[in-house]
Every structure is written in C-alpha cells, then in structure tokens.
Amino acid sequence: MSTSGAAGILISDLGPAVSSPVPPAVSYEAVIGLEVHVQIRTRSKIFTRVAAGYGHEPNTLTDPVVLALPGALPVMNRAALDAIIKAGLLLGCEIAPVCKWDRKNYFYPDSPKNYQISQFDAPVCRGGTVEIELPGSARNVMGEHKRIPLTRIHLEEDVGKLNHGAAESLVDYNRAGTPLMEIVSDPALHSGDEAYAYLTSLRATMIQGGISDCDMEKGQLRCDANISLRPAGSTTLGTKVELKNLNSISFVRDGIEHEIRRQRAILERGGRISQETRDYDGMSGTSQSLRSKEEAHDYRYFPDPDLMPVVIDAAWCERLRAECPELPFDRQRRFLADHQLPYTQTSVLVWDQPLADYFEAAVRLGAAPQAAGNWIINDLRRELAAAGSTPAECRLSPAHLVALLRLVDSGVLLNAAAKEVFVEMFATGDSAEVIADRRGLRAAPTDTAELDGWCRDAIAGNPKAAAEFRSGKDSALNALKGPVMKAAKGKANPKAVDETLRRLLAAV
Amino acid sequence: MTTSTTPLYYLSLAEAAAALSSGRISSAELTDAVIARAEAVEPQLHALLSADPAAARAQAQASDARRAAGKSLGPLDGIPIGLKDVIAVRDQPLTAGSRMLANFISPYDATVTRRLREAGAVLYGRHNCDEFAMGSSTENSAFHPTGNPWDLERVPGGSSGGSAAALAAGEALATLGSDTGGSIRQPAALCGVVGLKPTYGRVSRYGLVAYASSLDQIGPFGRTVEDVALVLQAIAGHDERDSTSLRAKTEDFGAELRGPAIPRRLGLPREYFGEGLDPEVAAAVEQAVSYYRGLGCEVRPVSLPHTPYCLDTYYVLATAEASSNLSRYDGIRYGHRCAEPRDLNDLYSRSRAEGFGAEVKRRIILGTYVLSSGYYDAYYLRAQKVRTLVRRDFLQAFADVDALLTPTSPIPAFRRGEKADPLAMYLCDIYTIGANLAGLPAMSVPCGFTRAGLPVGFQLLGQPLGEAQLLALGHAYDREHQWGRRHPNL
Structure with missing residues (x-):
C-alpha cells in the first residue's frame, strides 16, 4: 500500500476504464465531549475561611492558606461538598461514599501552592445525565430531547488570575481557592447546537439548584471542548483537539462548528489531525494552536495528606435531596400537561425559575393558568425588563395579578383598561380595584337605562342583523355590539352588552 | 539534683513554675537569665537563628503583671520557651534553616505558638535546624551548624538540633521541635534531654513548615519527663485549622505522672538491638531495662518483622510529600527570587537552585521521581502498603505489651562532617522512623553517658494516644535518674 509500485499495479489491473481516481465522498461524524468548570457559590473559599467573591481589589481576598504561606493548611468547607452532592443528585449521578482529595502538581504562578487540590481517581459524582432540547422546526414547536451522559463531576479549587503587561505580569489571588466543580461529559455530543443546548440546560440546572450563578462573564461557568471527527458509522474515536477559552455559550457553539469545519477540511485533503490544544477567538471566529500533546504535563497526582477523607452517608444525601428543586424540563412537561400552557410560554418559563415560581403562585391562588401565563410572559416580563427588576423584588405580587384577572373575568375591566391597571400596579403596588377606581377605568355599570337605550338604538338602526339573529344566526349579534360600544365610547361592559341585546331581541 | 546554686536558666520548668508561683523569682529575672546565658554561649554553640530579647522581656513583664494581679495562666506562665525555626511566630523570622526563607517574616502564629501565648509562655529564641527539617545533624542548615553542648566538635543531632542544644545549654527552659522521622527524639538523645513526638494528630500542625505532612508532628523538649508533660498539656488538642488533628480529649498528663x-509489660523489639548498635549505647539502654525490671515490669522480646523496610518506606513517602509541599517556594510570592530572570522557567529554576541546599534538592528530586507517571504504583503505592504493614506490626506487638523500649539512636553524637554519605546519615533514624510511619507517640529519655561523656537516650513507644501512660512510664525512670539535669561545661 505504501509504495507507488503497488498503486501502479492496481491501475494497470483495472485497465483504461477508470480514468481518474476520485475518492468516494466520506461523511464525517463529530464527537464532542465537554469539560465544564462551574464555580460554586459559597460565602467562604473551599479550604479556608476567607470570603469568596468577584470584583474586589486585587489580593484582598487572601490569607495564609490562599497565599500558601509556610505552615498554612487547608480545611474543607462543607458547603462546597454540599453543593456538588446536590449537583450530582439533580443530574442523577452516583454519589461516592467518601470524598477524597488529591494533589495535582504543576508549576504556574496563578497556583499559589504549585499544586491544585482536586480529585483524581475518586470523584464525588459518577454517571448521571444532562437532558437537552435541540432547536425545533419552528419557534413554537418543541425540539427533540436527548439525555447526554456524564462521566464524572469532581470538586477542586480555582486558581488565581494573571494579568499580563508589557514588561511584567501581575497575579491576583482573589479567585484562588474558590470552590469549583468540573463536570465532564462523555464524548456523546455531535454538534455545536447540541453543545449549546447542553450548556443551556446545565447552566439552568445549576442556577435553579442554587449551586452557582453561572455568570460566564465573571468566569463562574467555563467550558473546554474536546472535538474529534470520524467516518460516519465508525465506532472508534478520531484524534481529538481541545478547544479552550470559549467565553460564552454562543462561542462554544461557534467554536465547535469552526473546529469541525477545520478538521473536516484537513481530512478531506487527506491530512491528519494532530492532537493539540487550540485557543478559539470568538470575536474573529478563528483558532490557533496553544500546545501540542508532547508538552502535556505529568501531574504526579497523589492523595493529599493534609486532608482527611470525608464520609458522605445516606442521611447527608437525603437532607440535600430534600433541597433539590424540580428539574427545568420536568417542570416544563408539567406546565404543558397540567396547565395546557402553549409551548412557547413554557419555553420561556423553563429557563426562568423565578418567573415560573411566580406563575405557579398565581395558579395556586386561583388564576386561570392560560390567562396568567399570558400576563406573566407578555406583560410582567416586559415591565420587569424595563425596570431591570426580578419577580421577587416586584411590588405586583401573584395575588395582585389574580385580583386583576378576576376583574377582567367579571367584566369590570376591559382589556385595554386592564393593561393600564397592570402597568400602574407594577409601578405602585396598589391593588387593581384601587387603581381602577382612582383612574375611572371600570366598565360602565350594567343594566342601566342608558345601556338599554344604546341597545334599542342599535337594534332599530340594524334591522337586518336583528332579523338574522332572531332567525338563529348567533354571530349576527356582533354586528349590533359595534354600534353599542361606539355609543358607549368603549366603556360598556361587553358581557352586559351581550346580555342586554339578547334580552331585548328576545322580548320584541 | 538541683541546689540553691543552680542558675535560673538550668531550673527545670516545674521548679521554675514553683519559684514563680511562690514569688521567689520573677519572670523578668528568669527571662533575663536565659537571655544572658544565650548571649554567653551562642558564640560557640550557634543554636539560635534569631531571637527577640525585647519581645521576650515584654512578655515576661506582662506575665509578672498578671501574676501580681492574681491572674496567672498556669505552670507555663512566665517560662521562657524557644521554638525550632519551622514554627510560625507572628512578625518574627521563619527560615526553616533555608536560604529560600532567609528574609521571610511570618504574618501569623502557628497554633502551638498561639497556645503557648495563651498559657503565658515567654517566647524566646528561634532554633537552628536542618534545612526544611531534612537531616539528622543540623549540618544541613543553610546558615551555620550547631554544636553539641557536650562536645562542640560534635553534632547535636537533627533536624531539631538547635532546640535540643539550646535547652541543654540553658538558652530556654523548654523548647519545641518537630519530628518527621526522629527529628525530636534523636537530638534529644544526643544532647541529653527528654524529647517527645506525640501521636500523629495530637498536636496541630497549623503553622509548622511542612516537610512530610503525614509524618510531621510538633513536640516538646524538656529537662525532665515532667517538663515535657507540662508543655504537651499546653499545646495538645484538636485544632479546627488542621484537618489531621485528632478530636481526642486531652488528659491531665501531670495527674497521670503523679x-x-x-504500664507493666515492656517489649524489646529484637530488630532494634542488632547490628550497628554502639555497645556503649546498648549498655546504657540495658541498664534502663534493668531498672524497669527492678520496678516489677515484665520485659519480653517482641518482633516487628517489617522493621527492615522502614527506612526505604520512609524515604519514598516523605520525599514524595516533600516534593509537593516544597513546590510553593517558587520565588513568586515570597522567599528567595533569583536576579533578573529571563522568563518564568528561569525564575523558577534559578530561584529554587539558589534557594535550596543539596539535601533538600536530593529529596525533592527523589520525591518527584517516585510520584512520576509509571513509577507511582511501584514506589509510592507500594510504600503506602508497607506503611500499613509496619503499623500492623506495632499494633500486634501492643496486644502483648503496653510499651516498647528501644535505643533512640544507634550511636552517640558524631563529629561534624563525619557522615558525608547521605545513606550513613539516614541510618541515624533507623530506630525512630517506625513511630512516624505508624503514627505512634514516642519519647527519648536520657539514660546516661558514654565514657567520652556523650549523652545516651532510650526510646519508649506507646499506643496511639497513649501519651499519658508513656509519660508515666518515662517519669518512673526519669525522676530517679535525672540524667537531663546534668549540665555540660559550657
């Protein structure tokens, strides 16, 4: 195969019928595994009492332990272990019976001890899945759901941050020692869209579980992607490339698609993929090599003798399980099935736990789910966005909304008036009744001589419609309502108008 | 043993406590005597790396004021105590005997330091040691060697040689050292004082410059077993800043002594009395054994079959941990940094090449090697398994006996420069390493002198958390013999 002689024999055997050796088009499948680092939201750092935080003056969140001064020792923050167990329970992982610590040894100035306390062969969580939803065929159509299997989740400490100047580099250890989870997926994703859906779902689960705020701009969620291509149908993995510095969920998707195109182009040219780590620049949409496999470290992992293993018993897990919220997609399915919300509304509520909580509170107080859904998705969201506020801070409580819905339902408030009342409830926190009275927005009182008069005039002025209605065409009534509303200058209660017209038509 | 003419700096801690308590002396007088003594002997002995007489005098005055107000903090209140220079004292130098930390000032107190302060102790003197506690002679100090007070041409042992020598020479009434493979007990034996390595986890390591975390333990030196018990009382106990510190209750060690x-059943491990044991050391230890027999103790031979593997196991595990523990000395945040580094790797390699001495480099390289990919199972993992077997040996022996009695060091103090071969030096710890691997309490008690006038000590090993019995057993011998109350001509 390797000599030109062999190829020559092959061609002569086939004869002149084969004119040019066009290779058959190979279709490739991308195989992607994601390593996601999630900072755990705790008050103090993972191995000392000093506060964890973001945006402080450099090197103010430090102490002898963070700075690795001679003699300093780590002591585990149980809140960090709570958080990873909770994450594992949410994602259906197997929780290890013991939390054990290892040292990952490497020299770098952002790592004060020049080893990172991490977990090597005994992560707290193994297995589990992240449920994802792929884009649907249209915005209002639910996409395909998949479960992406996880390899492991382990706990470790974050490193500091280097700020490179022209002549010198400065290091800030404020971030060093922040508790970090590394969530490793199986190589089971196949596109940028799947990776996007995976991160969206994982992020929502972590936020809704109270584990992390997952603000990517603050580095609270960071993602590296391992990408390889293989001929479709093959079961062995191709040579992988690790993509780093994917600073947003969109950049993860774009970077993966870029890398898939890059690798496919190389393979189609007959080239080979070299195992390397590449840096993706989301602004320019390009990547460049950071280091090749040959420069890979030997981390010399060994059990950290400064930290004793911690037993995680069933009671501990059960206590945390009780704190776990419903998973986002489970809640969405419930909203679809129990409340018959339209998919587009549930697809907003699924990622917005406070808004979904607000919705459920309103329903519990007696609101019709679909009406409540409409008000919350359209009006409340708009006002919250304009005010830069959250449902929890909002003066318009679910009880306010329920009262408003009652007024609309009973015909006291017409739709346009209700919208005005809503805006003012949001701004003032006053009740719908108070605002409706203050602003004179109540629909005209029913059963008055005035309404009777308008209705009689409408019937008299539209004999054709009146006749049609009497002969059984119910929709003909609408032709009579218009003139009544016009006469009432829009303030008549539609329900009362309907009833009065029917009464008068039946009486004559 | 003491008379009214005993200089204040040679009082036992218990005697000094009684004298302070009765008002016969003040802490200021006692502290001044110790400072003057240190100034007199230091030019020959070199046991100290630094000292802060002004801070010590201020603490002494504060102690006297407390006592005058009837608010004495206990037997250590007003007693000058010195620390090996691997234990952090706030705003004081902390060098670990290394050029790497020649200019380092600790911004915080170790837990033992804090506890000594809380007991009213006057902190005076930072003692020389082998660099990062790696060695058995204090010759590996980057600054200077320390003499043995009994023969200045000889070593005081190590790595806590400065702490043993300073005590033997009257530069403190008690001292603290650290023991990873014998670093308290061996210098105690070579300098003729008592030295205790507590059960692993009995004393907090927070603020102790780490050498080998799973083996390191801080412990006291004293002139008598009783003094050691008094210091242990102050420093022992759980510390929430050290995850490896035990939650065990701290007994009243003094009450146990009285x-x-x-314990009646003593075991003599036959592996500790074989080849390489100096005959004069053997004879002195045998006399101690006879004394215990005379007290009615039942003495029987026992076997610790994995003893031959202790040294190898220790040098795999201790160096592996050390290679990682010493990574933090990189010239970035503190410590020695080379001049004009070309780039990051140059900064790392030259700072460390210049900052560390030969023995430290040797152990870092060895430890890095045994943890390397492909060698981990053969060295580190196997050594951990042997460590388990060594511990099992001891626990099985303790099924039949209450304590073990061995020589502390196979030889008395040797001449400076005599053991240039690292392996010959490593053999100094052959009887002491087992207690570290097994996490047991062990104490060296002085038991006489060689014909050349060099001190000899024997070692008692007890069960985990068996300090109370161990101290009682040692005290039964020590109160009758008081070898630690003899003083060198210095």
Whole structure:
C-alpha cells in the first residue's frame, strides 16, 4: 500500500476504464465531549475561611492558606461538598461514599501552592445525565430531547488570575481557592447546537439548584471542548483537539462548528489531525494552536495528606435531596400537561425559575393558568425588563395579578383598561380595584337605562342583523355590539352588552 | 539534683513554675537569665537563628503583671520557651534553616505558638535546624551548624538540633521541635534531654513548615519527663485549622505522672538491638531495662518483622510529600527570587537552585521521581502498603505489651562532617522512623553517658494516644535518674 509500485499495479489491473481516481465522498461524524468548570457559590473559599467573591481589589481576598504561606493548611468547607452532592443528585449521578482529595502538581504562578487540590481517581459524582432540547422546526414547536451522559463531576479549587503587561505580569489571588466543580461529559455530543443546548440546560440546572450563578462573564461557568471527527458509522474515536477559552455559550457553539469545519477540511485533503490544544477567538471566529500533546504535563497526582477523607452517608444525601428543586424540563412537561400552557410560554418559563415560581403562585391562588401565563410572559416580563427588576423584588405580587384577572373575568375591566391597571400596579403596588377606581377605568355599570337605550338604538338602526339573529344566526349579534360600544365610547361592559341585546331581541 | 546554686536558666520548668508561683523569682529575672546565658554561649554553640530579647522581656513583664494581679495562666506562665525555626511566630523570622526563607517574616502564629501565648509562655529564641527539617545533624542548615553542648566538635543531632542544644545549654527552659522521622527524639538523645513526638494528630500542625505532612508532628523538649508533660498539656488538642488533628480529649498528663500505676509489660523489639548498635549505647539502654525490671515490669522480646523496610518506606513517602509541599517556594510570592530572570522557567529554576541546599534538592528530586507517571504504583503505592504493614506490626506487638523500649539512636553524637554519605546519615533514624510511619507517640529519655561523656537516650513507644501512660512510664525512670539535669561545661 505504501509504495507507488503497488498503486501502479492496481491501475494497470483495472485497465483504461477508470480514468481518474476520485475518492468516494466520506461523511464525517463529530464527537464532542465537554469539560465544564462551574464555580460554586459559597460565602467562604473551599479550604479556608476567607470570603469568596468577584470584583474586589486585587489580593484582598487572601490569607495564609490562599497565599500558601509556610505552615498554612487547608480545611474543607462543607458547603462546597454540599453543593456538588446536590449537583450530582439533580443530574442523577452516583454519589461516592467518601470524598477524597488529591494533589495535582504543576508549576504556574496563578497556583499559589504549585499544586491544585482536586480529585483524581475518586470523584464525588459518577454517571448521571444532562437532558437537552435541540432547536425545533419552528419557534413554537418543541425540539427533540436527548439525555447526554456524564462521566464524572469532581470538586477542586480555582486558581488565581494573571494579568499580563508589557514588561511584567501581575497575579491576583482573589479567585484562588474558590470552590469549583468540573463536570465532564462523555464524548456523546455531535454538534455545536447540541453543545449549546447542553450548556443551556446545565447552566439552568445549576442556577435553579442554587449551586452557582453561572455568570460566564465573571468566569463562574467555563467550558473546554474536546472535538474529534470520524467516518460516519465508525465506532472508534478520531484524534481529538481541545478547544479552550470559549467565553460564552454562543462561542462554544461557534467554536465547535469552526473546529469541525477545520478538521473536516484537513481530512478531506487527506491530512491528519494532530492532537493539540487550540485557543478559539470568538470575536474573529478563528483558532490557533496553544500546545501540542508532547508538552502535556505529568501531574504526579497523589492523595493529599493534609486532608482527611470525608464520609458522605445516606442521611447527608437525603437532607440535600430534600433541597433539590424540580428539574427545568420536568417542570416544563408539567406546565404543558397540567396547565395546557402553549409551548412557547413554557419555553420561556423553563429557563426562568423565578418567573415560573411566580406563575405557579398565581395558579395556586386561583388564576386561570392560560390567562396568567399570558400576563406573566407578555406583560410582567416586559415591565420587569424595563425596570431591570426580578419577580421577587416586584411590588405586583401573584395575588395582585389574580385580583386583576378576576376583574377582567367579571367584566369590570376591559382589556385595554386592564393593561393600564397592570402597568400602574407594577409601578405602585396598589391593588387593581384601587387603581381602577382612582383612574375611572371600570366598565360602565350594567343594566342601566342608558345601556338599554344604546341597545334599542342599535337594534332599530340594524334591522337586518336583528332579523338574522332572531332567525338563529348567533354571530349576527356582533354586528349590533359595534354600534353599542361606539355609543358607549368603549366603556360598556361587553358581557352586559351581550346580555342586554339578547334580552331585548328576545322580548320584541 | 538541683541546689540553691543552680542558675535560673538550668531550673527545670516545674521548679521554675514553683519559684514563680511562690514569688521567689520573677519572670523578668528568669527571662533575663536565659537571655544572658544565650548571649554567653551562642558564640560557640550557634543554636539560635534569631531571637527577640525585647519581645521576650515584654512578655515576661506582662506575665509578672498578671501574676501580681492574681491572674496567672498556669505552670507555663512566665517560662521562657524557644521554638525550632519551622514554627510560625507572628512578625518574627521563619527560615526553616533555608536560604529560600532567609528574609521571610511570618504574618501569623502557628497554633502551638498561639497556645503557648495563651498559657503565658515567654517566647524566646528561634532554633537552628536542618534545612526544611531534612537531616539528622543540623549540618544541613543553610546558615551555620550547631554544636553539641557536650562536645562542640560534635553534632547535636537533627533536624531539631538547635532546640535540643539550646535547652541543654540553658538558652530556654523548654523548647519545641518537630519530628518527621526522629527529628525530636534523636537530638534529644544526643544532647541529653527528654524529647517527645506525640501521636500523629495530637498536636496541630497549623503553622509548622511542612516537610512530610503525614509524618510531621510538633513536640516538646524538656529537662525532665515532667517538663515535657507540662508543655504537651499546653499545646495538645484538636485544632479546627488542621484537618489531621485528632478530636481526642486531652488528659491531665501531670495527674497521670503523679498516679501510682505505670504500664507493666515492656517489649524489646529484637530488630532494634542488632547490628550497628554502639555497645556503649546498648549498655546504657540495658541498664534502663534493668531498672524497669527492678520496678516489677515484665520485659519480653517482641518482633516487628517489617522493621527492615522502614527506612526505604520512609524515604519514598516523605520525599514524595516533600516534593509537593516544597513546590510553593517558587520565588513568586515570597522567599528567595533569583536576579533578573529571563522568563518564568528561569525564575523558577534559578530561584529554587539558589534557594535550596543539596539535601533538600536530593529529596525533592527523589520525591518527584517516585510520584512520576509509571513509577507511582511501584514506589509510592507500594510504600503506602508497607506503611500499613509496619503499623500492623506495632499494633500486634501492643496486644502483648503496653510499651516498647528501644535505643533512640544507634550511636552517640558524631563529629561534624563525619557522615558525608547521605545513606550513613539516614541510618541515624533507623530506630525512630517506625513511630512516624505508624503514627505512634514516642519519647527519648536520657539514660546516661558514654565514657567520652556523650549523652545516651532510650526510646519508649506507646499506643496511639497513649501519651499519658508513656509519660508515666518515662517519669518512673526519669525522676530517679535525672540524667537531663546534668549540665555540660559550657
């Protein structure tokens, strides 16, 4: 195969019928595994009492332990272990019976001890899945759901941050020692869209579980992607490339698609993929090599003798399980099935736990789910966005909304008036009744001589419609309502108008 | 042993406590005597790396004021105590005997330091040691060697040689050292004082410059077993800043000493009395054994079959941990940094090449090697398994005996420069390493002198958390012999 002689024999055997050796088009499948680092939201750092935080003056969140001064020792923050167990329970992982610590040894100035306390062969969580939803065929159509299997989740400490100047580099250890989870997926994703859906779902689960705020701009969620291509149908993995510095969920998707195109182009040219780590620049949409496999470290992992293993018993897990919220997609399915919300509304509520909580509170107080859904998705969201506020801070409580819905339902408030009342409830926190009275927005009182008069005039002025209605065409009534509303200058209660017209038509 | 003419700096801690308590002396007088003594002997002995007489005098005055107000903090209040220079004292130098930390000032107190302060102790003197506690002679100090007070041409042992020598020479009434493979007990034996390595986890390591975390333990030196018990009382106990510190209750060690019962069954591990044991050391230890027999103890031979593997196991595990523990000395945040580094790797390699001495480099390289990919299972993992077997040996022996009695060091103090071969030096710890691997309490008690006038000590090993019995057993011998109350001509 390797000599030109062999190829020559092959061609002569086939004869002149084969004119040019066009290779058959190979279709490739991308195989992607994601390593996601999630900072755990705790008050103090993972191995000392000093506060964890973001945006402080450099090197103010430090102490002898963070700075690795001679003699300093780590002591585990149980809140960090709570958080990873909770994450594992949410994602259906197997929780290890013991939390054990290892040292990952490497020299770098952002790592004060020049080893990172991490977990090597005994992560707290193994297995589990992240449920994802792929884009649907249209915005209002639910996409395909998949479960992406996880390899492991382990706990470790974050490193500091280097700020490179022209002549010198400065290091800030404020971030060093922040508790970090590394969530490793199986190589089971196949596109940028799947990776996007995976991160969206994982992020929502972590936020809704109270584990992390997952603000990517603050580095609270960071993602590296391992990408390889293989001929479709093959079961062995191709040579992988690790993509780093994917600073947003969109950049993860774009970077993966870029890398898939890059690798496919190389393979189609007959080239080979070299195992390397590449840096993706989301602004320019390009990547460049950071280091090749040959420069890979030997981390010399060994059990950290400064930290004793911690037993995680069933009671501990059960206590945390009780704190776990419903998973986002489970809640969405419930909203679809129990409340018959339209998919587009549930697809907003699924990622917005406070808004979904607000919705459920309103329903519990007696609101019709679909009406409540409409008000919350359209009006409340708009006002919250304009005010830069959250449902929890909002003066318009679910009880306010329920009262408003009652007024609309009973015909006291017409739709346009209700919208005005809503805006003012949001701004003032006053009740719908108070605002409706203050602003004179109540629909005209029913059963008055005035309404009777308008209705009689409408019937008299539209004999054709009146006749049609009497002969059984119910929709003909609408032709009579218009003139009544016009006469009432829009303030008549539609329900009362309907009833009065029917009464008068039946009486004559 | 003491008379009214005993200089204040040679009082036992218990005697000084009584004298302070009765008002016969003040802490200021006692502290001044110790400072003057240190100034007199240091030019020959070199046991100290630094000292802060002004800070010590201020603490002494504060102690006297407390006592005058009837608010004495206990037996250590006003007693000058010195620390090996691997234990952090706030705003004081902390060098670990290394050029790497020649200019380092600790911004915080170790837990033992804090506890000594809380007991009213006057902190005076930072003692020389082998660099990062790696060595058995204090010759590996980057600054200077320390003499043995009994023969200045000889070593005081190590790595806590400065702490043993300073005590033997009257530069403190008690001292603290650290023991990873014998670093308290061996210098105690070579300098003729008592030295205790507590059960692993009995004393907090927070603020102790780490050498080998799973083996390191801080412990006291004293002139008598009783003094050691008094210091242990102050420093022992759980510390929430050290995850490896035990939650065990701290007994009243003094009450145990005064109690009538001592452990009756003594084991002599036959592996500790074989080849390489100096005959004069053997004879002195044998006399101690006879004394215990005379007290009615039942003495029987026992076997610790994995003893031959202790040294190898220790040098795999200790160096592996050390290679990682010493990574933090990189010239970035503190410590020695080379001049004009070309780039990051140059900064790392030259700072460390210049900052560390030969023995430290040797152990870092060895430890890095045994943890390397492909060698981990053969060295580190196997050594951990052997460590388990060594511990099992001891626990099985303790099924039949209450304590073990061995020589502390196979030889008395040797001449400076005599053991240039690292392996010959490593053999100094052959009898002491087992207690570290097994996490057991062990104490060296002085038991006489060679014909050349060099001190000899024997070692008692007890069960985990068996310090109370161990101290009672040692005290039964020590109160009758008081070898630690003899003083060198210095």
